[in-house]
Amino acid sequence: MSLNSKIAIATLSLLLGSSISEFSANATRPQQKQRVVTAQVNKVKNHTVIPGKQVGTITRKTKRADLVKLFGASKLKDETTRFFGGEAEFPGTVINLGKDRGLTVLWKDKTRTQVRGVMVYDPQWKTPEGIGVGTTVSQLQQKIGKFKMSGLGWDYGGIPQLDGTKIANYKGQLVLRMSVDEKLAQKYEKESLAISGDGVTLSSSNPSLNRLGVNVRQMIVFFD
Numbered sequence: 001m002s003l004n005s006k007i008a009i010a011t012l013s014l015l016l017g018s019s020i021s022e023f024s025a026n027a028t029r030p031q032q033k034q035r036v037v038t039a040q041v042n043k044v045k046n047h048t049v050i051p052g053k054q055v056g057t058i059t060r061k062t063k064r065a066d067l068v069k070l071f072g073a074s075k076l077k078d079e080t081t082r083f084f085g086g087e088a089e090f091p092g093t094v095i096n097l098g099k100d101r102g103l104t105v106l107w108k109d110k111t112r113t114q115v116r117g118v119m120v121y122d123p124q125w126k127t128p129e130g131i132g133v134g135t136t137v138s139q140l141q142q143k144i145g146k147f148k149m150s151g152l153g154w155d156y157g158g159i160p161q162l163d164g165t166k167i168a169n170y171k172g173q174l175v176l177r178m179s180v181d182e183k184l185a186q187k188y189e190k191e192s193l194a195i196s197g198d199g200v201t202l203s204s205s206n207p208s209l210n211r212l213g214v215n216v217r218q219m220i221v222f223f224d
Helices: 003-016 038-042 064-071 137-144 182-187 189-194 207-211
Strands: 076-083 088-096 102-107 115-120 148-150 174-179 201-203 215-222
Touching: 064 076, 064 088, 137 207, 182 189, 189 207
Parallel strands: none
Antiparallel strands: 076 088, 088 102, 102 115, 115 215, 148 201, 174 215
16 A cells, blocks of 8 residues: 555544544535425525534534525535445435535434535635635645645545645635646646546645646535
């Protein structure tokens, strides 16, 4: 096992306080089957993400019934979130906020009465530092300082290491998943392959990351 693999597994195990088999960053993105009701969405005014504490008004004490009040029943879909190609399963509730936008609430058990964490796919939701979906590598470096990250394009790829950064206090509470812009990856295929895979460690100052449009595609927030 490479150093990157060990780092990824150790980090994610720490985040969940249990075995790594319960989590993978390759979670299913929100299903786009429900019609978006603008009036309901506009009621959600709090989009602040504080790792360990909240995603908007969602906290570890939030129950599924609370999600209905916040977002409307039509926006919610309970499903089993599968990880590692289906080897592990986790109770989840998808909150559909439109095409490629929304949240997935991860529950501690099937009663859906206590939140373990939230996966964020929607650029509206940001940390106090302004970090959110769409934040580029250069922007992230400006906000937190230089950092290292695992090679892209695999199960534990594109995860910045928070140690030594300005948000080191979020370790164990926040995972950022970064990936390349698909069109740019096709245009610069060889360069994209060079920064991908297990065994690759990348510096945030690597010029290929900016050229390939690498940005945050997913935030995973865990609560205390």
